[in-house]
Amino acid sequence: MDLIKRVRIYEMVVEKIKALITEGHYQVGDLLPTEREFAQRYGVSRSAVREAMIVLHRLGMVDNIPGKGTVVVTDSEPSVNDYLLELLNAEEQSIINLLELRKGIEIEAVSLAAKRCTKKDLAVLQEKLELLEKAVEKGEVAAKEDHDFHVTLSSITKNDLYITVMTAISSVMQNTLEKTRAETLNKPGGPPRVLSEHKAIVHAIKNNDDEKARKAMRLHLDNVLHKTYQELDHKNIKQVKSR
Amino acid sequence: MDLIKRVRIYEMVVEKIKALITEGHYQVGDLLPTEREFAQRYGVSRSAVREAMIVLHRLGMVDNIPGKGTVVVTDSEPSVNDYLLELLNAEEQSIINLLELRKGIEIEAVSLAAKRCTKKDLAVLQEKLELLEKAVEKGEVAAKEDHDFHVTLSSITKNDLYITVMTAISSVMQNTLEKTRAETLNKPGGPPRVLSEHKAIVHAIKNNDDEKARKAMRLHLDNVLHKTYQELDHKNIKQVKSR
DNA sequence: ATTGCCTAAATGTCAGACCAATTAGCAGGG
DNA sequence: CCCTGCTAATTGGTCTGACATTTAGGCAAT
Numbered sequence: 001m002d003l004i005k006r007v008r009i010y011e012m013v014v015e016k017i018k019a020l021i022t023e024g025h026y027q028v029g030d031l032l033p034t035e036r037e038f039a040q041r042y043g044v045s046r047s048a049v050r051e052a053m054i055v056l057h058r059l060g061m062v063d064n065i066p067g068k069g070t071v072v073v074t075d076s077e078p079s080v081n082d083y084l085l086e087l088l089n090a091e092e093q094s095i096i097n098l099l100e101l102r103k104g105i106e107i108e109a110v111s112l113a114a115k116r117c118t119k120k121d122l123a124v125l126q127e128k129l130e131l132l133e134k135a136v137e138k139g140e141v142a143a144k145e146d147h148d149f150h151v152t153l154s155s156i157t158k159n160d161l162y163i164t165v166m167t168a169i170s171s172v173m174q175n176t177l178e179k180t181r182a183e184t185l186n187k188p189g190g191p192p193r194v195l196s197e198h199k200a201i202v203h204a205i206k207n208n209d210d211e212k213a214r215k216a217m218r219l220h221l222d223n224v225l226h227k228t229y230q231e232l233d234h235k236n237i238k239q240v241k242s243r
Numbered sequence: 244m245d246l247i248k249r250v251r252i253y254e255m256v257v258e259k260i261k262a263l264i265t266e267g268h269y270q271v272g273d274l275l276p277t278e279r280e281f282a283q284r285y286g287v288s289r290s291a292v293r294e295a296m297i298v299l300h301r302l303g304m305v306d307n308i309p310g311k312g313t314v315v316v317t318d319s320e321p322s323v324n325d326y327l328l329e330l331l332n333a334e335e336q337s338i339i340n341l342l343e344l345r346k347g348i349e350i351e352a353v354s355l356a357a358k359r360c361t362k363k364d365l366a367v368l369q370e371k372l373e374l375l376e377k378a379v380e381k382g383e384v385a386a387k388e389d390h391d392f393h394v395t396l397s398s399i400t401k402n403d404l405y406i407t408v409m410t411a412i413s414s415v416m417q418n419t420l421e422k423t424r425a426e427t428l429n430k431p432g433g434p435p436r437v438l439s440e441h442k443a444i445v446h447a448i449k450n451n452d453d454e455k456a457r458k459a460m461r462l463h464l465d466n467v468l469h470k471t472y473q474e475l476d477h478k479n480i481k482q483v484k485s486r
Numbered sequence: 487a488t489t490g491c492c493t494a495a496a497t498g499t500c501a502g503a504c505c506a507a508t509t510a511g512c513a514g515g516g
Numbered sequence: 517c518c519c520t521g522c523t524a525a526t527t528g529g530t531c532t533g534a535c536a537t538t539t540a541g542g543c544a545a546t
Contacts, residue, residue: 006309006538009499010297034527045500047290050529054253054294055301066249066528067508080333083326087407090323101404104351105344112343161344164330252530277496288531293498309497310539 009044010051016042017052021061021075032062032070081168088172095176099228102169103221106150109166110201110217113156114210121156122206128152129202136195147174149198156205197223252287253294259285260295264304264318275305275313324411331415338419342471345412346464349393352409353444353460356399357453364399365449371395372445379438390417392441399448440466 017038020026032038035053039046053070056062059077064070088098117125128149135142147170154166197220204213260281263269275281278296282289296313299305302320307313331341360368371392378385390413397409440463447456 006498036527047499047501051294051297053528054297058298058301064528065508066506067526069508069527080326080330083323084330087323087327088404097402097404100351100355100400100402101348101408104347104349104405106347107351108343108347157343159340159343161331161340162347165344249529279496282531290530290532296497307497308539309537310495312496312539 009048010055013038013042013044013048013052014055017056018061018077021072022077024075026072028072028075030072031068032072034069081164084164084168085172088168089175095173095228096225098169098172098176099221099225102166102173103218103225105162105165105169106154106221107214107217109154109157109159109162110205110213111210112159112162113153114205114208114213116158117156117205117208122202125149125152125156125202125205129198132198133195136192143174146194147171153201153205193223194220251294252291253298256281256285256287256291256295257298260299261304261320264315265320267318269315271315271318273315274311275315277312324407327407327411328415331411332418338416338471339468341412341416341419342464342468345409345416346461346468348405348408348412349397349464350457350460352397352400352402352405353448353456354453355402355405356396357448357451357456359401360399360448360451365445368392368395368399368445368448372441375441376438379435386417389437390414396444396448436466437463 017032020032026032033041035046035049038049042049053062053064057064061072061074061077062070063073088101113121128145132142132145132149135145150170151163151167154162157163197216200216201213201220204210204216260275263275269275276284278289278292281292285292296305296307300307304315304317304320305313306316356364371388375385375388375392378388393413394406394410397405400406440459443459444456444463447453447459
């Protein structure tokens with residue numbers, strides 16, 4: 001049985017305005033037409049437009065400024081991914097917790113990748129590895145290249161959940177690393193070692209050796225965890241000294 | 244510098260009504276006071292109350308029914324967990340994808356648990372195992388006992404992310420199993436084998452042997468995956484036959 | 487007992503008014 | 517000429533009152 005669903009007017013206005021933003025008729029930072037104009041344009045009352053504005057505001061898409069107007073804050077509506085990011089990004093979550101979760105996710109991901117990797121997948125992954133290599137040779141932090149590599153790796157699993165979760169974890173880590181100046185990767189003897197670990201992972205995937213791939217990934221992430229522990233210890237010591 | 248934040252009236256009304264619901268002044272299914280009464284009670288206009296109602300409705304806490312009133316749908320505001328559930332529960336996600344993700348999460352979780360398990364933790368876990376055992380002996384499906392066991396296991400990691408994610412995965416799987424009549428656990432030779440796998444996991448944790456714990460968990464989840472594959476094949480065959 | 491209609495009350499929507507904040511323009515003093 | 521401060525217009529924020537639509541319950545006719 002199909003139940004008839006009441007459709008509130010403000011909901012239709014929300015969709016209309018949302019479409020205007022996502023389709024690019026108004027860019028981020030632009031001022032939307034006034035509420036009174038929307039009301040006239042859509043043949044509804046200003047109340048309906050205001051209710052729609054409240055929804056759009058709570059979606060984080062617009063900001064209503066009295067005396068000025070309504071400004072576009074972002075051009076895309078929040079997705080489930082954003083909520084996942086919120087979970088991972090919560091301040092209570094330590095970077096250690098995040099790294100441990102990543103360990104579970106990525107070790108199994110690389111295992112699946114080793115079993116399911118096609119020639120095309122491998123080519124893309126090796127390309128990402130080369131980009132990472134070049135960036136490291138230039139002495140860059142290469143955070144973006146590292147992110148790309150790991151996301152590409154997760155995509156080889158062909159499992160949307162791994163792709164979504166790994167993408168979220170990786171971007172949160174990238175943010176965290178930016179805040180902490182990415183000291184981890186910059187430490188003496190850091191990048192070359194990280195690079196060789198990445199190569200070992202790709203090598204195992206190439207041979208479709210899932211067990212070796214897991215071991216290589218576990219080794220890599222244990223090293224990252226170890227360095228992070230050292231870094232945290234170092235900071236704590238500095239904090240104590242500064243008292 | 245502390246910026247002064249404009250506080251919209253409807254936001255305060257939202258907090259007021261939300262508190263009334265979460266504190267139990269109104270139970271699920273109850274009819275809230277009318278919008279006009281709220282307006283009078285809080286000394287605001289009905290517009291403000293209506294805007295608050297829209298927010299509460301979009302939070303999924305209330306349902307506004309014309310001619311009747313506003314009924315309470317749930318007594319707790321949605322948390323990040325609910326959005327995680329939404330991600331995992333999305334129809335596009337196959338049960339296979341979910342199981343594969345669970346493999347990554349839980350293998351590493353049991354590894355952490357083996358390293359961090361206290362005597363008290365172990366006692367609780369063994370208690371859950373006994374409950375599972377008794378339920379299986381009675382010939383029950385024991386879905387809830389299985390859920391409890393795995394959530395307890397994840398809590399031993401002391402890592403909030405693992406606890407949150409594992410709880411979500413487990414409850415989604417429980418729902419899915421309910422829909423599919425939990426055939427997996429009911430198959431001949433199913434429960435006893437599952438039980439022995441659980442015992443092996445607990446045994447490894449007891450000995451703080453993280454590597455053996457991972458292997459035991461991998462074996463267990465591979466078996467679950469295998470059975471699920473068989474089940475899906477079986478259903479496909481039945482579907483073909485019924486054409 | 488069922489059907490149909492009437493009424494009361496609630497939400498949904500509308501129109502208009504006023505308040506508060508912002509902006510732009512203009513007048514006046516330096 | 518430039519800066520200051522006032523004024524008016526514009527915009528979102530709130531309030532009020534009205535009407536439309538939906539629901540529930542009472543009541544009479546069938």
